[in-house]
Amino acid sequence: MLKTAFLTFVVLCISIVGGGASVWYALKANESVGAVTIGEWTAFPSLGTPDADPYSKARVSREGLLALGRAEGLSFSAGHDSAGDALRRECSYRIEGAVPSARFWTLYAADAAGNVVRGGKRRPGALHSYQILHLPDNTVSIAAGAHPAPGNWLALSGEGPMTLVLTFFDTPIASSTGASDVTLPSIVRVACDA
Amino acid sequence: MLRLLYALLVGIVGAGIVHIAVLLLLPQFAERDAWSSLAEAADIYKAVRIDGADGSPPIVQAVDPLFHAAACRFDLDEGPVRLSAPGAVPFWSVSIYNRAGQNVYSFNDRATERGALDFVVLTREQMIEVRKAMPEDFQKSIFVQVPTGEGIVVIRSFVPDPTWEKATSEFLARIACTKE
Numbered sequence: 317m318l319k320t321a322f323l324t325f326v327v328l329c330i331s332i333v334g335g336g337a338s339v340w341y342a343l344k345a346n347e348s349v350g351a352v353t354i355g356e357w358t359a360f361p362s363l364g365t366p367d368a369d370p371y372s373k374a375r376v377s378r379e380g381l382l383a384l385g386r387a388e389g390l391s392f393s394a395g396h397d398s399a400g401d402a403l404r405r406e407c408s409y410r411i412e413g414a415v416p417s418a419r420f421w422t423l424y425a426a427d428a429a430g431n432v433v434r435g436g437k438r439r440p441g442a443l444h445s446y447q448i449l450h451l452p453d454n455t456v457s458i459a460a461g462a463h464p465a466p467g468n469w470l471a472l473s474g475e476g477p478m479t480l481v482l483t484f485f486d487t488p489i490a491s492s493t494g495a496s497d498v499t500l501p502s503i504v505r506v507a508c509d510a
Numbered sequence: 511m512l513r514l515l516y517a518l519l520v521g522i523v524g525a526g527i528v529h530i531a532v533l534l535l536l537p538q539f540a541e542r543d544a545w546s547s548l549a550e551a552a553d554i555y556k557a558v559r560i561d562g563a564d565g566s567p568p569i570v571q572a573v574d575p576l577f578h579a580a581a582c583r584f585d586l587d588e589g590p591v592r593l594s595a596p597g598a599v600p601f602w603s604v605s606i607y608n609r610a611g612q613n614v615y616s617f618n619d620r621a622t623e624r625g626a627l628d629f630v631v632l633t634r635e636q637m638i639e640v641r642k643a644m645p646e647d648f649q650k651s652i653f654v655q656v657p658t659g660e661g662i663v664v665i666r667s668f669v670p671d672p673t674w675e676k677a678t679s680e681f682l683a684r685i686a687c688t689k690e
Contacts, residue, residue, distance in 0.1 A: 323517040330521025335528025339536070364613050370533050376611050377540035380547050382560075382570050382581070382664055385616020388603040419601070420668070422576045432575045442575040446670055483574055485601065485668070486618050 357392035389485035407508040408461025413501035418487035435471025557582040582687035590632035601668035608658040
């Protein structure tokens, strides 16, 4: 009798604790469901829509996200450079290459908690395509780092890991089929402050 | 020993069932979702800034730093809701979310004549009623038919540089979110 009660208790413990913990872990760690990866950049075209998978839906509800709609734009984020190393705020990077067609795009750096990295006192922490200098072949070259750079400069500050967020607004790539065959700029590390 | 092994096996199967149940029920029971955060900040049918413009923490996470945004909750069971705002800004876009925060419809300023923001959100049944006798006020409005009762409208406005901040703030402040 006591043995049966003990076994029932074991079954219930494993079920409830194991089931709850696995959901918590999946929502924390698993960010790859429904992702589209292009070079260093990753986007979630179906995040926050009714077609999204159950994990994305649960994450949207739990974190209170309101994702961009398809007619608004598509947001790509990058946490690693072209060599596969994590992006850091004390390093400087060159973001170079062609960008897909869009009405305009914005680029900013976010810290680990998702807050925007400010670029010192008088620099906004973001760039957009209307203020960017383009190269003759219509590609862009942007320097990102704490030290001022000629040309296009995305000012960073502080230290620690960061994510670069590149968002295209009013763009055909946000429709379901277009996101996989576009090219995005590469992120190359130039130097790091010791 | 064999019985303990059996109990462990049953426990793992049970964990799988609990995993699926928790995952599917989470959207219904989440307490910190966008709707709840907005409900704390403002009444229903009241447009409120969600990007933390006045130095307060943003209500909804991950708003682009070059954007201003405002949101308004609505309930279509009480009738269609109309949103309008006078003025011109470089770019605005609108998303309509259902109660669970899923994006059910979105459009931007290219969808309208001369970029004026004026639209009516309604259900299919209300659309049929409106078509029967089009009210005079609705002549120039965009109609957005959504399959949701309660929902959230978010209007985002692009701020290319600080000189536009006043104009976009005023644009968002003048949003009228009214039940028709």
